Amino acid sequence: MQLNINQTEKFASRHLGYGENDKNEMLKAIGFKHIDELIEKTIPAAIRLSEPMDLQAAQPEQEFLSNLKKIANKNKVFKNHIGMGYYDTYVPNVILRNIMENPGWYTQYTPYQAEIAQGRLEALLNYQTLIVDLTGLPIANASLLDEGTAAAEAMSMFLHLSKKEQGKKFFVDSEIYPQTIDILKTRALPIGIELIYGDFKTINLDDTFFGAIVQYPNNTGNIDDYSDFTAKCAENHILVCAATDLMALTLLTPPGEWGASAVVGTSQRFGVPLGYGGPHAAFFSTKDEYKRNIPGRIIGVSIDRHGNRALRMALQTREQHIRRQTATSNICTAQVLLSIMASMYAVYHGPRGLKDISTRLHTQAVVLENALSKLGFIQLNKTFFDTLLIQKNQHTEAISAIANKHKINFRYFENGNIGISIDETTTVEQLNLIILVFALAAQKNTLQAEDLVADCKARLPENLLRKSDFLSHPIFNSYQSEHEMLRYIKRLESKDLSLCHSMIALGSCTMKLNATAEMIPVTWPEFNAIHPFAPLDQTEGYAQIIDELANDLAIITGFDATSLQPNAGAQGEYTGLLVIMAYLKSIGQGHRNIALIPSSAHGTNPASAVMAGMQVVVTKCDEAGNIDLEDLEKHVLRHKDNLACLMVTYPSTHGVFEESIKTITQLIHDNGGQVYMDGANMNAQVGLTNPGMIGADVCHLNLHKTFCIPHGGGGPGMGPICVAKHLTPFLPNHTQISTSSKEGIGAVSAAPYGSASILLISYAYIKMMGYVGLAEATRYAILNANYIKSRLQGEYEILYLGKNGTVAHEMILDTRKFKQTAGVEAEDIAKRMMDYGYHAPTLSFPVAGTLMIEPTESESKEELDRFCDTMLSIRQEIRMIEEGNLSDIDNMLKNAPHTAMDITSDDWNHSYTRVQAAYPLPWVYERKFWPTVARVNSTHGDRNLICACLPIEAYTTSN
Numbered sequence: 001m002q003l004n005i006n007q008t009e010k011f012a013s014r015h016l017g018y019g020e021n022d023k024n025e026m027l028k029a030i031g032f033k034h035i036d037e038l039i040e041k042t043i044p045a046a047i048r049l050s051e052p053m054d055l056q057a058a059q060p061e062q063e064f065l066s067n068l069k070k071i072a073n074k075n076k077v078f079k080n081h082i083g084m085g086y087y088d089t090y091v092p093n094v095i096l097r098n099i100m101e102n103p104g105w106y107t108q109y110t111p112y113q114a115e116i117a118q119g120r121l122e123a124l125l126n127y128q129t130l131i132v133d134l135t136g137l138p139i140a141n142a143s144l145l146d147e148g149t150a151a152a153e154a155m156s157m158f159l160h161l162s163k164k165e166q167g168k169k170f171f172v173d174s175e176i177y178p179q180t181i182d183i184l185k186t187r188a189l190p191i192g193i194e195l196i197y198g199d200f201k202t203i204n205l206d207d208t209f210f211g212a213i214v215q216y217p218n219n220t221g222n223i224d225d226y227s228d229f230t231a232k233c234a235e236n237h238i239l240v241c242a243a244t245d246l247m248a249l250t251l252l253t254p255p256g257e258w259g260a261s262a263v264v265g266t267s268q269r270f271g272v273p274l275g276y277g278g279p280h281a282a283f284f285s286t287k288d289e290y291k292r293n294i295p296g297r298i299i300g301v302s303i304d305r306h307g308n309r310a311l312r313m314a315l316q317t318r319e320q321h322i323r324r325q326t327a328t329s330n331i332c333t334a335q336v337l338l339s340i341m342a343s344m345y346a347v348y349h350g351p352r353g354l355k356d357i358s359t360r361l362h363t364q365a366v367v368l369e370n371a372l373s374k375l376g377f378i379q380l381n382k383t384f385f386d387t388l389l390i391q392k393n394q395h396t397e398a399i400s401a402i403a404n405k406h407k408i409n410f411r412y413f414e415n416g417n418i419g420i421s422i423d424e425t426t427t428v429e430q431l432n433l434i435i436l437v438f439a440l441a442a443q444k445n446t447l448q449a450e451d452l453v454a455d456c457k458a459r460l461p462e463n464l465l466r467k468s469d470f471l472s473h474p475i476f477n478s479y480q481s482e483h484e485m486l487r488y489i490k491r492l493e494s495k496d497l498s499l500c501h502s503m504i505a506l507g508s509c510t511m512k513l514n515a516t517a518e519m520i521p522v523t524w525p526e527f528n529a530i531h532p533f534a535p536l537d538q539t540e541g542y543a544q545i546i547d548e549l550a551n552d553l554a555i556i557t558g559f560d561a562t563s564l565q566p567n568a569g570a571q572g573e574y575t576g577l578l579v580i581m582a583y584l585k586s587i588g589q590g591h592r593n594i595a596l597i598p599s600s601a602h603g604t605n606p607a608s609a610v611m612a613g614m615q616v617v618v619t620k621c622d623e624a625g626n627i628d629l630e631d632l633e634k635h636v637l638r639h640k641d642n643l644a645c646l647m648v649t650y651p652s653t654h655g656v657f658e659e660s661i662k663t664i665t666q667l668i669h670d671n672g673g674q675v676y677m678d679g680a681n682m683n684a685q686v687g688l689t690n691p692g693m694i695g696a697d698v699c700h701l702n703l704h705k706t707f708c709i710p711h712g713g714g715g716p717g718m719g720p721i722c723v724a725k726h727l728t729p730f731l732p733n734h735t736q737i738s739t740s741s742k743e744g745i746g747a748v749s750a751a752p753y754g755s756a757s758i759l760l761i762s763y764a765y766i767k768m769m770g771y772v773g774l775a776e777a778t779r780y781a782i783l784n785a786n787y788i789k790s791r792l793q794g795e796y797e798i799l800y801l802g803k804n805g806t807v808a809h810e811m812i813l814d815t816r817k818f819k820q821t822a823g824v825e826a827e828d829i830a831k832r833m834m835d836y837g838y839h840a841p842t843l844s845f846p847v848a849g850t851l852m853i854e855p856t857e858s859e860s861k862e863e864l865d866r867f868c869d870t871m872l873s874i875r876q877e878i879r880m881i882e883e884g885n886l887s888d889i890d891n892m893l894k895n896a897p898h899t900a901m902d903i904t905s906d907d908w909n910h911s912y913t914r915v916q917a918a919y920p921l922p923w924v925y926e927r928k929f930w931p932t933v934a935r936v937n938s939t940h941g942d943r944n945l946i947c948a949c950l951p952i953e954a955y956t957t958s959n
Helices: 011-015 020-030 035-042 061-072 093-100 118-135 147-161 178-191 227-235 320-326 336-374 396-405 428-442 482-493 516-523 540-557 569-586 604-611 629-638 661-670 679-684 725-730 756-792 817-822 826-835 861-882 900-904 914-918 938-943
Strands: 169-173 194-198 209-216 239-245 262-266 282-286 298-304 309-314 387-390 418-421 561-563 594-598 615-619 643-649 674-678 698-700 721-723 811-814 850-853
Touching: 011 061, 011 756, 020 035, 020 756, 020 861, 035 756, 061 516, 061 540, 061 756, 093 336, 093 482, 118 282, 118 298, 118 309, 118 336, 118 482, 147 169, 147 178, 147 209, 147 239, 147 262, 147 282, 169 178, 178 194, 178 209, 178 569, 178 604, 209 227, 227 239, 298 938, 309 938, 336 387, 336 428, 336 482, 396 428, 516 756, 540 561, 540 721, 540 756, 569 604, 569 643, 569 674, 569 679, 569 698, 569 721, 569 725, 594 604, 594 629, 604 615, 604 643, 615 629, 629 661, 643 661, 661 674, 674 679, 679 698, 679 756, 721 725, 756 811, 756 861, 817 861, 826 850, 826 861, 900 914
Parallel strands: 169 194, 169 209, 209 239, 239 262, 594 615, 594 643, 643 674, 674 698
Antiparallel strands: 262 282, 298 309, 387 418, 561 721, 698 721, 811 850
């Protein structure tokens, strides 16, 4: 026995799906002896790295967690009373354990395949109902990224709705949160909106304004009556957005009742941790007539093929992949996991519980005002919900020092005033501690909150007290006991397919292992109890992680610097393009505004370009799926004087490393443009090549894909950008915490580092994989894709191949011919896969009528074989139709998916057996996943849009 005192187990061996024997078998199947031979045939030699990445060696799992705990301890967890839209909250343990920490919820994919997503769709419908009821407007989406970007989306929607030819002014009340104003500035500039700031009481509005925004309660905590203001706006056809607080709306008149056309905010205080800024789910509600203009996703009620109630994502013609450069928003994701948590918080507490919480918050604020007044301090808010504004006085510096000693954060305004926000976690003891801080500063005897309650009266404005009911649906009144809540959560979870069940092989939407060791630190209080605007001396642990991760990502991409602020992939695109525009302006080339975008690009690319103030010119792809060089050169030369950039995805969306990529990027640079690389397919590059090698200037990274942040049913996500040295000065800044140089563009997210708490996941992945493991992961991803290709080729046509007959990390199956030979379409194959227990690959993108498959590196050979067996079995079923052995109308594919109710029904009139329908391969018996509804009727749901909970009998049809 050889003795060894060092840890030898490598995390990478757990992340990668198989060992040497399986790897060698797979290589043999595709005709290679060594994996490096495959890489040499797949990635062009001109862009392959010759040296390993300059990253740390891999840390063993337990060693990493021990080291991370030491870093976490550098953060100081203070009691936060800063407010500004961010509050401490209790995450109910039943939600923490069974949703936030549960891979059955956080590894789900976006619910494009509704039949196997009914659980999260119901939770999201509950979320929309929560927003509709509390805001007083009839249509809500299934969440946005944060409050600031939701406000910017409202402004953009109002501009699109405006019929005014000259009016491009948008009024911003002076009492809007500063981080929201920062984002509005960033969004307004490229599209020519003029922001006008002022006091809503005195502003002179005329026909040149198209919209306005107010805060309710406002930036200092005061509650204003905006009814006269909205009436004046209506007279001038000006739409008003109200940014608001959901908890306050349990006591206050909803903005929809006093004239707001859109209502936005964050649901963070509904049971979602602070997390140094995120992830949190924003909300957005609006009037019914704007339902086709609202950004983001809407969950709607429809029926399945039997006429039974079924949920789905509604009005999908609004999606960017369809509307592309005519889209009014580039939003293609949401904060699904967090909106689900917020909705479950409302379900768990119910309307009475929520009102109890908000009443207690207000009572504590009133008691605190009473106490501080008795101590000689002046409170400036005439009315308030949970926030006091203490006038500057001679004790301000002493208050700050004493509060810091007692680990309390207040908000300190530039004019010397002090803001104090009360939240759900504020106890009587904490209230007394705040009073003590002020008493010590004033050198007076302290007071006890308990002794002051009887002297207090509510400070809510009488004319704005809520009179309308909310959350009256049974769902919000049935699960207040933990046992019933647990059963409800589990009942919904059982309706949804996730990575817990099987591979989710979505091309360009990498769904890989989210290792438990990567996830655990997210719930540590040293990370998730930090306010995003906490003083920097309290966030030294976060600063270390952010600096190291930014540096590692820059090395991985071959660039100079990283911004971790963008909160999603599409937001990263938008940010990268703004950085390009800022750079061009700095060198006297601000007139350049043409963005060349290949026809194969993700739909968010052209939408982002338009948002950044660019004009989109689409270039062709050739028959092999590559960028058509002749067509590209024609457009480059035509627009060379105004060329801003090329947006390119690499490897291409067609799953191929284009050999001419360096020629393409050089052509752009030679004609004055910059190259933006969409990082959706970075999983095929890490450690083997990089965006810097191909000649790009900026790229975004989908941390929720390549770098292991879980998809969460459609969010959270992070989309940081990495840039070359000349673009570094222009990275996003932030009004509250400096994140860039003075030349940096304005904020793109409400928090300085976006959803900072989930950066821990990518940080953990990189540190535990190390430079060797990261490169090996890329090799395995390419191997897995080529193994699937080798098994399916011949039965399915692989649409695009590289020069040497290989694919990158993904491939496209061309299923279009089956429509002619058997009447079978790609959607039929997608639905039939559910009967085998699989989620469909990416459907009809980038080529209509195809399936795009990406297996990732973390799947075992056994799982890859099951997937291939499924696809081959389905091909045999199609062949049975082609040969006349199955009806082309009544067959397993056209009727898929088959529910348990279908299989157990007394009536079975099909030409195939129940076993063929439900258990098409032997291993399905052990792994059966039952869709809970039959194929959903999408058009019915769009014709009869219902996007909030109604009594079941109102929309259920019995067959």
